[in-house]
Amino acid sequence: MRSRSTMPRITMALILAFGALTSGCTSALSESSSMTSSPSPEPSFAAGAPLREPAQLVSHDGLLRADIVVERRRVNLGGHALWALTYNGSYMPPTLRIRPGDKMELALKNTLNEETNMHVHGLHVSPSSDADNIFLHIHPGETYHYSFQFPKTLRAGTYWYHPHPHHASAPQVAGGMSGILIVDGLQQYLPANLRHITEHVITLKDFQTQGDAIKTQGLHIGAPTHRTVNGQLNPVIRIRPGETQLWRLANISANIYYKVRLQGQKFHVIAHDGTPVDRIWTADSLLLAAGARFDVLVQGGPVGHTELQTLPYQTGPGGNSFPQATLATLVSAGPSARPATLPGSSFAPTVDLSHEKIAVRRTVVFSENKAGTKFYINGKQFDPNRVDLRAKLNTVEEWTVVNESDEEHSFHVHTDHFQLMNINGRPHQGHGLQDVANVSAHGRLVIRIRFKDYTGKTVLHCHILNHEDQGMMAVLDIEK
Known part of the structure; x- marks a missing residue:
């Protein structure tokens, strides 16, 4: 049912937890160890703060140069201090923002006691040498200098970055090491009246807890988890009635799926996995499998509140059941805006391989x-x-x-x-x-x-x- 009221309301309940299910996706040793250890008390997490946008590192004059420190440290999640694996000390690390044709130089310092590396997910860039090379091993205490030269034909949209060391990708991403990368230029395909609309990063990450830390070992995909938006539990997103916003929906969790719905409203999809669509399409819900992204237009409804939810989803008889949960609360308030007419025909240039040899x-x-x-x-x-x-x-x-x-x-x-x-x-x-x-x-x-x-x-x-x-x-x- 549609969830609205005449006055804005903010849900303050505990964040919904997953039903505990055996996923069959960890080793027998990890499963055995998990079952014999005494479970830690599950902390309660506060919800309902205003949505915070991640900090941004933006390219200038064709270059983005930044230092990225990989570090295990305490972060605040829902009012609790938890040990996490972080980029630059944050569970929701900086958004890297570039344009087609830019160069990106990152000095990645590894302060962990294990190897790591970095992958720029979805980016069309060299997989070799010091670029998007997932075969690299950055040892504890080392700093590696990445150099990414992106082509001018790079497609505008939402991407992400995360570690990719074999046997350690899931623990490191689950521990907190994932962030957003945006290639600017998507707005050029929108009509002039929509090129400067409010934009939100809606980053979907989840964490399991073990004592005073985010769990990284013995991960069960269907185990109880806490789903966050930009590292927050059920944050409030504000919009005016009739206002159009651009949301960058990104599943940057290690393992889980999201079937996202904004109750009573439609998503207008303008890009998928970092590629602008040739024709805008609409959907009541969007399935974000592990790693997927959608850039969507959202319009504010009548005064009130609407829940951004993930719907129940089952990944097969041998898979996992993900229950319904509230991700964020959209509050529609303030002076009304006349709803913009959204483009409904052609959008970006067509890419079609159906007639290729x-x-x-x-x-x-x-x-x-x-x-x-x-x-x-x-x-x-x-x-x-x-x-x-x-x-x-x-x-x-x-x-x-x-x-x-x-x-x-x-x-x-x-x-x-x-x-x-x-x-x-x-x-x-x-x-x-x-x-x-x-x-x-x-x-x-x-x-x-x-x-x-x-x-x-x-x-x-x-x-x-x-x-x-x-x-x-x-x-x-x-x-x-």
Whole structure:
């Protein structure tokens, strides 16, 4: 039901917790250790503060240069001081903001007692050398200097950054190491009266607790968790009746899914996974599989409040059940604005691979063992020293992605975006490229991908990071 009142109300209840379910996504050792230890009392968390935007590091004159410190430290979450893994001391780290053609130089200092690295998720940039190279190992005490030269053709939209060390991606992201990266320029496709509207980052992160710390080991995907927006529990987002805002919805959690709904209202999608759509489309709810993003227009309703919710979602008979929860409260108040007429025809330039010559057709199979402790692509677990697929630069390939398991997987490819052509045998009429696609249990997708600009070793994997860490990743080598 629609949740409105004549006066703004702010929910002050405890944040909804997940039902405890065994996910089959941790090792038997971790599961055993978790069950034999005494559970810590679950703290109560305050909710209802105004939405805070993350700090921003913005490029100037074509360059973004910044120091990023990886550190374990206490952060304040819902009124509690918890140990977390942070970038620059914050659970919600700085938003990196660039433009197409910019250069980004980051000095990443690792103060942890374990290896780490950094991946700029969804960015079309070199996977080699000191750029988006997930094969790098930044050892404890080391500082590594990343240098990303982005092409002028880089698409505007919302991306994110996070660590990508094999076997440690899930613990580090779950511990707090994930942030937003924005490529400016999306507003150029909007009509003039909408180019300077209020913009909000709506970053979806979750955390589990263990004593006075965010849990990083023995993670169960379906375990009780706390879902945050910009590191806050049920924050208040303000809007005027009739006002149009741009929201950047991003799932930057380690493992969980969100099915997002703004009660009684529609989302007007203008970009998906960092790619502007060719035609704006509307939806009552949006499924954000692990790693996915949507840039949407939202218009304020009558005076009152509306809950931004995540709806119940089940990822298959062998997967996880995610219950309904309130993410944030949208308060509509103040002087009314005349609702803008939203563009409904063409939006950004069309990208369509449906008539391209296909150089190679492949089948990529996701599977797992019966215990749900080992995960495979084409029957093999990840080996960074083995090349699993070889592709040629400036060609288009068609892949059939097959899921042989009883749970959904979040398919993701680095370096180049893909076009989703077919879902479970039915043609998909998409509106642009993407870098994440959900594969249903025992389902299949057909995608087309163009390899352009960059060569080198990169990867494809399931973006449920527990699955990736336990083998569901493969090496793709793009050659001249």
